[in-house]
Amino acid sequence: MTNSVVNRPAGDLPPDGAGSPAAIKAIRLRHPWRNVFAVVLVLIVALFIIDAAQRPAFDWPAVGKYLFDRRVTQAAFVTLQLTVYSMVIAIILGVTLAVMRLSPNPVVKSIAWVYLWVFRGTPVYVQLVFWGLLSIIYQSIDIGLPFQEPWVSFETKVALSTFALAVIGLALNEAAYMAEIVRAGLLSVDRGQDEAATALGMSWLQTMVRVIIPQSMRVIIPPTGNEVISMLKTTSLVTAVPFTFDLYTRTRDISAETFNPIPLLIVASIWYLFFTSILMVGQYFLEKRFARGVGDRRPDRKVGDQTGSVTGTLPIIGAGQPTVILPPKHDDSTNGDGGLR
Incomplete structure (x- = not known):
């Protein structure tokens, strides 16, 4: 038996819970001024290094x-x-x-x-x-x-x-x-x-x-x-x-x-x-x-009573909607506690 966990947006779940999940189209946020600022900083550092290498007062051979x-x-x-x-x-x-x-x-x-x-x-x-x-x-x-x-x-x-x-x-x-x-x-x-x-x-x-x-x-x-x-x-x-x-x-x-x-x-x-x-x-x-063990606990996750699988709702940053984690489906040949009928 193979257990599977399906992640999908809450608004895209079919009524019967079947079917493949709808794809999420993620758009990367643009930060043009951040890139300009980074380029300016790199240029300043490069100019400082070039200038320091040519300064006779530093006397790099003596260093x-x-x-x-x-x-x-x-x-x-x-x-x-x-x-x-x-x-x-x-x-x-x-x-x-x-x-x-x-x-x-x-x-x-x-x-x-x-x-x-x-x-x-x-x-x-x-x-x-x-x-x-x-x-x-x-x-x-x-x-x-x-x-x-x-x-x-x-x-x-x-x-x-x-x-x-x-x-x-x-x-x-x-x-x-x-x-x-x-x-x-x-x-x-x-x-x-x-x-x-x-x-x-x-x-x-x-x-x-x-x-x-x-x-x-x-x-x-x-x-x-x-x-x-x-x-x-x-x-x-x-x-x-x-x-x-x-x-x-x-x-x-x-x-x-x-x-x-x-x-x-x-x-x-x-x-x-x-x-x-x-x-x-x-x-x-x-x-x-x-710092081992600090921050390992996830209070927003819970385990299913019968299957032991992770269920619940986890937030997605920037998506505007949560993600629902569904419990795995079971074969007809097994009961809820994993044993054979």
């Missing part, structure tokens, strides 16, 4: 010379390290702060709020300058009991390098923003999910790991991806620490030697665009993975 220079590639790798280390610490600390913000304990909630208020309310460049002056503010790092002789003492400038200070400064600033992103994602999950998990006997940790966090990732991933890309570009500010081995600072130092800054700026921009493109591709696949 090709320094693009894969050993100093530049090492600085690009250091920039990538700054981004990864800072974001890992920021995500861990951001999740902790988000949980603290949602805590019923007023002291814990207030501490988290003050942290966010300070780090979101001051520029990251100013914070990095303070971290660069940490060895002046705290000349040593002491470990021990308060008001007692320290068990172990380290000089701050020896214990913490400028690279470590740059990572700490970037991570603590970014954690304030990640906390709000994570908190928004956790609040986006329906409270009934938490209640259902509690009714099943799950602990708070099991509920967060197995129920709440997986559902909130669909909301957390997109802004987190944007923050990672933003962090990649924010690493250009670590010269305030001062840390001088990142990509932007290194290319700036090379341009100070050659007295030709524009090609080196292009070189730095190309490397930033390369890393950003990789991060955007990774963000796309992460969003696609955590």
Whole structure:
């Protein structure tokens, strides 16, 4: 037995439900001004590229010379390290702060709020300058009991390098923003999910790991991806620490030697665009993975009681009338439930 589903406009159905459906003559809408606008944009982009290729100030031979220079590639790798280390610490600390913000304990909630208020309310460049002056503010790092002789003492400038200070400064600033992103994602999950998990006997940790966090990732991933890309570009500010081995600072130092800054700026921009493109591709696949199952349900479709076939009325955009999906016809040799008579 072969089941068939026939789609036809509601106004063209024969009275007895038999016969072939009438063909729909679709006419494509014309958008002449849209095409003109697209042609103008293409011409502008082409003219810009041609003009840029002929500009002597860009000095494209110098761009090709320094693009894969050993100093530049090492600085690009250091920039990538700054981004990864800072974001890992920021995500861990951001999740902790988000949980603290949602805590019923007023002291814990207030501490988290003050942290966010300070780090979101001051520029990251100013914070990095303070971290660069940490060895002046705290000349040593002491470990021990308060008001007692320290068990172990380290000089701050020896214990913490400028690279470590740059990572700490970037991570603590970014954690304030990640906390709000994570908190928004956790609040986006329906409270009934938490209640259902509690009714099943799950602990708070099991509920967060197995129920709440997986559902909130669909909301957390997109802004987190944007923050990672933003962090990649924010690493250009670590010269305030001062840390001088990142990509932007290194290319700036090379341009100070050659007295030709524009090609080196292009070189730095190309490397930033390369890393950003990789991060955007990774963000796309992460969003696609955590968005599985969203939008798959079709409330405007229903299944026939006897045949299990799809029936109902579906709209056709631009046709002005709905489409009726008829249930399949049955052979005389079968009854309604598909069995032989």
